[in-house]
Amino acid sequence: MRAMRVHAGWILLSLLPLLILVMLVAVEVGASGAGIGTLLHAPDVATRNLAWMVIAHIRAPRVVLAAMAGAALGAAGATMQGLFRNPLADPGLIGVSSGAALAASCVIVLGVDMAQSGFLNGWAVPLAGMLGSFLVTLLLYVFATRAGITSVTTVLLAGVAFGAFSGALTGILIFRANDTALRDLTFWTLGSFSGANWERIGLLSPFLVLAGVIATRLAVPLNAMLLGEADAALMGYPVERTKRLAMLGVAASVGPVVAFVGAIGFVGVVVPHLVRLVTGPDHRLVLPGSALLGAILLTAADTIARLVAAPAELPVGIITAALGTPVFVWLLSRIHGADIPS
Amino acid sequence: MTLEIQNASARAGGREIVHNLDLALAAGEIVAVVGPNGAGKSTLLKLACGLMPLHGGEIRFDGSKIGSLSAGELSRRRALLPQECPMRARFTALELVLMGTAISGQGRPMAERVAIAQDTLDRVGLSSFMERDIMTLSGGERQRVHLARVLAQLEAAARNGAPGCLLLDEPLSAQDMARQRLILQIAKMHAAHGGSVLLVLHDLNWAAACADRIVVMHQGRIQSHGLPRDILTSELLHDVFGIPDGCIHQHCSTGRPFVVPHDLVMPEDINKRETPCILQ
Numbered sequence: 001m002r003a004m005r006v007h008a009g010w011i012l013l014s015l016l017p018l019l020i021l022v023m024l025v026a027v028e029v030g031a032s033g034a035g036i037g038t039l040l041h042a043p044d045v046a047t048r049n050l051a052w053m054v055i056a057h058i059r060a061p062r063v064v065l066a067a068m069a070g071a072a073l074g075a076a077g078a079t080m081q082g083l084f085r086n087p088l089a090d091p092g093l094i095g096v097s098s099g100a101a102l103a104a105s106c107v108i109v110l111g112v113d114m115a116q117s118g119f120l121n122g123w124a125v126p127l128a129g130m131l132g133s134f135l136v137t138l139l140l141y142v143f144a145t146r147a148g149i150t151s152v153t154t155v156l157l158a159g160v161a162f163g164a165f166s167g168a169l170t171g172i173l174i175f176r177a178n179d180t181a182l183r184d185l186t187f188w189t190l191g192s193f194s195g196a197n198w199e200r201i202g203l204l205s206p207f208l209v210l211a212g213v214i215a216t217r218l219a220v221p222l223n224a225m226l227l228g229e230a231d232a233a234l235m236g237y238p239v240e241r242t243k244r245l246a247m248l249g250v251a252a253s254v255g256p257v258v259a260f261v262g263a264i265g266f267v268g269v270v271v272p273h274l275v276r277l278v279t280g281p282d283h284r285l286v287l288p289g290s291a292l293l294g295a296i297l298l299t300a301a302d303t304i305a306r307l308v309a310a311p312a313e314l315p316v317g318i319i320t321a322a323l324g325t326p327v328f329v330w331l332l333s334r335i336h337g338a339d340i341p342s
Numbered sequence: 343m344t345l346e347i348q349n350a351s352a353r354a355g356g357r358e359i360v361h362n363l364d365l366a367l368a369a370g371e372i373v374a375v376v377g378p379n380g381a382g383k384s385t386l387l388k389l390a391c392g393l394m395p396l397h398g399g400e401i402r403f404d405g406s407k408i409g410s411l412s413a414g415e416l417s418r419r420r421a422l423l424p425q426e427c428p429m430r431a432r433f434t435a436l437e438l439v440l441m442g443t444a445i446s447g448q449g450r451p452m453a454e455r456v457a458i459a460q461d462t463l464d465r466v467g468l469s470s471f472m473e474r475d476i477m478t479l480s481g482g483e484r485q486r487v488h489l490a491r492v493l494a495q496l497e498a499a500a501r502n503g504a505p506g507c508l509l510l511d512e513p514l515s516a517q518d519m520a521r522q523r524l525i526l527q528i529a530k531m532h533a534a535h536g537g538s539v540l541l542v543l544h545d546l547n548w549a550a551a552c553a554d555r556i557v558v559m560h561q562g563r564i565q566s567h568g569l570p571r572d573i574l575t576s577e578l579l580h581d582v583f584g585i586p587d588g589c590i591h592q593h594c595s596t597g598r599p600f601v602v603p604h605d606l607v608m609p610e611d612i613n614k615r616e617t618p619c620i621l622q
């Protein structure tokens with residue numbers, strides 16, 4: 001079995017070239033028809049310049065953002081499932097998504113004029129989203145912590161409750177919204193990478209680096225916590241610090257991601273399960289594997305979203321849910337009940 | 343490793359569930375805790391290992407107060423085998439045992455930790471189960487994997503110092519008689535190497551056979567405490583367990599007491615032959 005795990009390590013490593021391949025293909029294809037070939041071989045300068053514009057400033061940042069978001073959502077989903085010891089846990093459970101959604105909706109609906117008049121130059125929605133996600137996660141953490149001990153069950157239930165509540169508030173906002181705001185809202189709630197640019201990637205990067213550093217410190221204690229918090233504490237693992245770090249890592253990565261690209265469902269839930277089928281429960285493999293597979297799948301999903309209805313594009317959340325659901329159901333039918341690796 | 347429990351109390355569910363417990367374990371000593379269901383035996387062990395907050399009193403390992411030790415320092419001084427180890431993750435037996443050594447054996451090379459894990463699995467009779475997914479093991483096998491994990495935790499910690507304090511909550515509950523004996527021999531070995539062992543047993547005979555001292559718990563208190571022959575008396579068995587008089591015997595070679603309740607055999611059965619009817 002350990003030999004099998006080593007084998008799994010190689011499979012994961014092979015995901016890296018696959019990711020690069022998917023990203024290259026994603027940069028190559030698009031509605032405008034311009035590709036790397038155009039860039040190299042087009043006879044006139046104007047065409048080459050246009051192709052450069054499209055590839056370097058529209059497609060490339062978009063592909064990079066999709067890969068970053070996928071990595072963040074995949075790894076965060078694996079962290080949450082490990083922390084809550086619940087196969088259905090999702091990064092959204094600690095309020096990052098609902099907090100971001102609520103704050104972003106507020107800006108879209110109530111502040112739409114202000115945003116159009118150039119206020120914060122299109123940054124108002126993502127910044128509000130980030131602030132909203134951090135505040136809600138902090139609130140849940142404080143609410144669920146008594147005398148230095150955080151109850152993950154309380155976090156989970158309060159997170160679900162807050163999600164429903166913020167859904168209601170968002171509903172009220174939708175009710176009040178005008179047509180432009182409604183369109184923006186729809187795109188935002190279903191997720192889209194159309195707003196990608198290098199500045200946003202620059203702002204997102206430090207958050208993801210922080211989350212990556214945290215993830216390296218989480219893997220081993222999360223393994224032990226699969227035995228239960230009490231047993232992990234008995235073996236000397238820093239249980240409370242691990243819970244804090246896990247929540248911090250997820251908030252730091254998923255909060256900004258959701259704020260920039262909207263609430264993209266399913267990646268966080270499904271990807272870790274796919275990875276565990278190959279790796280087993282060890283988080284030292286599950287966390288990097290989920291990041292890689294999440295990046296691959298979300299990059300591919302966004303490429304499909306750009307192409308299926310070109311020149312229009314679908315929100316990427318529609319693709320992830322439409323493709324993710326059959327995969328998830330197939331998975332469930334393959335591995336029944338108690339056999340689901342966790 | 344010595345363990346001192348002084349005047350310890352604990353609260354749960356809005357009431358005090360164990361009261362003013364006093365107990366000291368010297369290095370090299372095995373003490374068995376017996377008592378009816380709900381007497382507070384598991385609570386005593388949870389208090390002793392720092393899993394439950396004290397509501398009064400003091401606990402010390404080699405003189406250091408439990409509250410002054412970090413989780414990592416505690417993991418080198420004591421290890422607890424819980425009464426139940428529910429877990430659904432599909433680790434292999436070896437991976438699980440290795441987990442127990444990660445903190446207490448911090449700084450040890452991985453190869454040493456693997457050697458310790460393999461050795462403890464071997465000692466609990468599971469050398470051919472190392473690569474098995476623990477979800478596929480039988481109940482008794484899985485309990486012994488957890489025992490190996492607990493042993494490995496202390497083993498990885500002991501470099502030049504004496505072994506730590508082993509706290510076992512009903513370690514025999516899922517074992518056949520041969521494995522019950524094996525586990526008690528492992529406990530004896532641990533004590534022989536200078537460690538101390540506090541274990542909860544329901545079988546009074548095993549307690550009398552292996553322990554240096556027996557602690558009887560009843561309704562959240564330590565009812566009595568002493569050598570097996572002083573503890574297992576008709577009076578105490580009757581008070582605590584409701585066992586009728588005349589069930590205590592003395593082992594002919596060791597002199598230790600043993601208990602055989604005989605009132606399940608009905609008077610009308612006594613004269614019946616045990617031999618099958620065919621021979622009659």
Ligand SMILES: Nc1ncnc2c1ncn2[C@@H]1O[C@H](COP(=O)(O)OP(=O)(O)OP(=O)(O)O)[C@@H](O)[C@H]1O
Nearest residue numbers: 354355359377378379380381382383384385386425
């Ligand atoms: N969290 C809790 N809330 C309320 N009561 C509790 C709690 N934990 C333990 N108790 C009570 O404290 C008493 C002692 O429990 P403990 O688990 O120590 O018993 P025990 O001696 O180990 O019993 P057993 O032989 O059945 O394992 C029991 O009556 C139990 O119901």
Ligand SMILES: [Mg+2]
Nearest residue numbers: 383384385425
């Ligand atoms: Mg008990």
